[in-house]
Amino acid sequence: MELLNVSINQANYNDKPNVIEDILFSINEGELVGLIGPNGAGKSTTIKCILGLIKSYEGEVQFVGPDKNYSYIPEHPIYYENWTLWEHLELASAAYDIPQGKFVTKAKQLIQQFQMKEVIHHYPSSFSKGMQQKMMLIIGLLNSPDVYIVDEPFIGLDPIATQTFLEYLEKERNRGAGILMSTHVLDTAEKICDRFICMNQGKMVAKGNLQELRNQSDMSAEASLFELFLKNTKVEDN
């Protein structure tokens, strides 16, 4: 069953027209879709359109079915300087309207799993980049949404946190959540994603599962996601 339908004809920033064009895909229940492409390809812009942060795009983004909720895990940590980790979680819980008992159990479980117990009452400005990223993951995972929109979650995470996050994603997929995840970490994406959307210079240049990408790209049955990425995003020298 479809959870999210994205059909963007074009989007622009004030001074830049057609930053992305003809982006068309959907996310189904229990599916993890990888959004890949070089720096500046338009992945974050696509995500911003989905989140409603770019008002001037042409097209439609539709969460299918009644009362669908989503979580956004940003690429760059966003936080309030004067609020502790726990206060951030309380704020998120209020925003998501999570019952108090359920919130406390889930928040403590996530804090334990992401090894942040020691800093539960500390300010995120005192955290390392990876710890700030873990706080973003914990906030994003708090409300068990129907859809996750995740923008490059892996940068700065240590291997244990990466493993914890991947296990969580797998659990959430089994529950039926759909996930759109932008990432440059192609070896991980190759292992965990069901399908891929490959963007280059604002356009979708390939989409499908690994085998479909290989067929579309005229590559062998052994071609890795990295090789498919290179083939589809090659910039010709003038």
Ligand SMILES: Nc1ncnc2c1ncn2[C@@H]1O[C@H](COP(=O)(O)OP(=O)(O)OP(=O)(O)O)[C@@H](O)[C@H]1O
């Ligand atoms: N706020 C902005 N104002 C103007 N142009 C922008 C803005 N944000 C991004 N762009 C431009 O839009 C294009 C797409 O950028 P976007 O951030 O979507 O790429 P990306 O695929 O997410 O890249 P990366 O992998 O580096 O995060 C780039 O040419 C970029 O310069």
